[in-house]
Amino acid sequence: MTRKAPLKDSRVSQAAGLSPAIQEWSRVRRETQRGLTRLREPVGPASGARNDLLPDLHVEYVPVDDLRAARRRVRRLDSIQSSRLDRSIAQFGICLPILIDNDRHIVHGHGVWEAAKRAGLDQVPVIEVGYLPPEKLRLLAIALNRLGETGRWDEEVLAQELEELIDLGEDII
Numbered sequence: 010m011t012r013k014a015p016l017k018d019s020r021v022s023q024a025a026g027l028s029p030a031i032q033e034w035s036r037v038r039r040e041t042q043r044g045l046t047r048l049r050e051p052v053g054p055a056s057g058a059r060n061d062l063l064p065d066l067h068v069e070y071v072p073v074d075d076l077r078a079a080r081r082r083v084r085r086l087d088s089i090q091s092s093r094l095d096r097s098i099a100q101f102g103i104c105l106p107i108l109i110d111n112d113r114h115i116v117h118g119h120g121v122w123e124a125a126k127r128a129g130l131d132q133v134p135v136i137e138v139g140y141l142p143p144e145k146l147r148l149l150a151i152a153l154n155r156l157g158e159t160g161r162w163d164e165e166v167l168a169q170e171l172e173e174l175i176d177l178g179e180d181i182i
Contacts, residue, residue, distance in 0.1 A: 064140060068106050070132040073125055076107065077114050081147075084154050086120045094124045103134055108149075111139030116146050117153045 027035070086094070103125065107118030115122055116138060125133045141149065171181060 064138075066136050066138075068134050068136055071109075071113070071135050073122065073130060073133055075113055076109060076122055076133070076135070077112070078119060078122075079115050079150065082119060083151055084119075086123070090120065091124065091127075094120050095127060098124050098128060103130075106134040106136045108138050108153075109135045110143075110146055111137065116150050 098121070103121055105118070105121065107121055108116040110116055122133060138146065138149065174181060
């Protein structure tokens with residue numbers, strides 16, 4: 010009588026035979042499914058999450074020198090990004106307020122704050138999000154930095170948009 014290998018062993022040998030492309034596709038699919046499952050988990054008071062999805066936010070203008078860097082900065086700008094940010098502010102102004110906590114520590118917007126100081130601005134627009142508890146502010150800082158990385162460009166539409174802006178003589182940043 011021949012013994013069959015346990016199911017676990019056959020899965021391992023089967024996975025080892027997969028091409029790297031299929032293994033990568035499978036890994037990405039599993040991560041996506043895990044992420045979608047987490048997104049479907051309930052939120053609200055019972056889960057400890059806020060349930061006011063539209064808090065009363067107010068833009069204020071505060072002196073640049075009154076703001077303080079976050080206790081831990083999860084992201085750093087390199088010199089190229091800093092130059093692009095300087096150029097963007099010179100061209101468009103500050104169009105997105107800096108998020109701060111109750112103690113005026115920056116939650117999101119360090120690059121704008123630094124660019125505003127380099128531009129010699131006395132004040133910057135801020136929104137205080139101190140209604141969130143400290144651990145949620147830390148999560149918010151990471152989430153806002155990460156969200157921009159996770160989307161995809163519609164390359165066809167982007168190409169069309171860039172072509173039209175170039176035809177209008179706009180300098181693409």
